[in-house]
Amino acid sequence: MGRLKAALRRTAPWAARNADGAIALALAFVVGVLGIMPPEIFGSEGDKIQTQLVNSSSLVIMALVATALLRDRARQAPVERTITSGALAELPIRLARLEEIETLAHSTRHALDALQLVRVLGSRQEIAQCHAEARRDTARWLFKGGTGTYLRAVTLPQCVAAARRDKRHLTVRVEVIDPSDLEVCETYAHYRRSLSDTPDGTGETWTTDRVRKESYATVLAAFWHRQRYGLLDIGVGLSSTMTTFRWDLSSSRLIMTVEDPNKAMTALADTFYYENCDTELRLSFEQARRVPLEMYRKVPLSDEPTIEEVQELFERVGLPLPKSYNGHDVVDIARKALRAVDPYA
The missing domain is CATH 3.30.870.10 (Endonuclease Chain A)
Structure with missing residues (x-):
């Protein structure tokens, strides 16, 4: 029991940050279990009920996955805007500065060689x-x-x-x-x-x-x-x-x-x-x-x-x-x- 509580404490923060993904994972597990269970468990119309449960759960899983993708895209949008509008725009300037630094390093090396008299x-x-x-x-x-x-x-x-x-x-x-x-x-x-x-x-x-x-x-x-x-x-x-x-x-x-x-x-x-x-x-x-x-x-x-x-x-x-x-x-x-x-x- 203590080990189970410890495992729950370790996984609870991760599940909170990734609720949609955790729910989708749990549902996928449930769907898998439903898919392998005998139809007779669900009564006289077991096949029909089992199929409906699996299809409904699959739709929910797909919805959760789509939600997760949209959320990640929303999070990445500011980063992409920063990269495209900031870093890429400044790339030519930074490359020019890098070339200046290389030129300065070469000149410094040449000067040091000249100062090394003998x-x-x-x-x-x-x-x-x-x-x-x-x-x-x-x-x-x-x-x-x-x-x-x-x-x-x-x-x-x-x-x-x-x-x-x-x-x-x-x-x-x-x-x-x-x-x-x-x-x-x-x-x-x-x-x-x-x-x-x-x-x-x-x-x-x-x-x-x-x-x-x-x-x-x-x-x-x-x-x-x-x-x-x-x-x-x-x-x-x-x-x-x-x-x-x-x-x-x-x-x-x-x-x-x-x-x-x-x-x-x-x-x-x-x-x-x-x-x-x-x-x-x-x-x-x-x-x-x-x-x-x-x-x-x-x-x-x-x-x-x-x-x-x-x-x-x-x-x-x-x-x-x-x-x-x-x-x-x-x-x-x-x-x-x-x-x-x-x-x-």
Whole structure:
């Protein structure tokens, strides 16, 4: 009995809210019961009475169902009017606002990317990967640094090879220490030794003589590659001041490295930092002592330049080798120019 009362209490609120539906359900149950009962229960005319009861109850059920449908339609009418007159009417405006929000989000994302000046690279592998991505399909390369060892060993040969493969133009600007300026060469050698007095990745220690030879080798490499690829536009500037940074700038990104082979910074093209470094490198190159690369036709170099060819080259371009240099020194310069060892390998 208690369970029945509890069930009635639970169903009573629902029945009150849906009286017509509840009555129709009850009548449907009664009609079902009447339909399966034996006609004899209703007397001598049981079939007729049973049929009348079922038909009458069915009509009442249909009336209740129609009432429920009309009531639901009446309830939905205000909602439909609100949707059709309000939300749908405002839909174009809301879509326009959504488009504005998407545009604003895109602009904000672009601004945040521009504000992110640099990303720090923390390993040799990450730096090497970043250089490889910078070289991929680049149409230009700007370099400023000490003597350009990595430039000769990796960057310049691979960029020229890729440009030759695709038969496209390549612009290169290189700024290194002036090998004829003994003071800056000594300053740079002292700086490198102060960081480490052990041999670097090339197996050599830094001396004034090595600094000079490395810079001479960069000049020689520029002439050698220019003579062998007609679509290479290369320029070399010689600086009387040293820098502790090395800048490598391609069409896609800027990479700044230091003496620590596991530390570097990079910035993508079209960012604030990239654009300003691009301007800085261009202005610095314009102020450097320019090597007359346009004379490359007048000083031909063999695939394996001879001592005489190298000496004549530097004489003709106004950058004579020191008189103390012998044949071994000239061969050393040629080796560094065309077979430079990757200092980060």
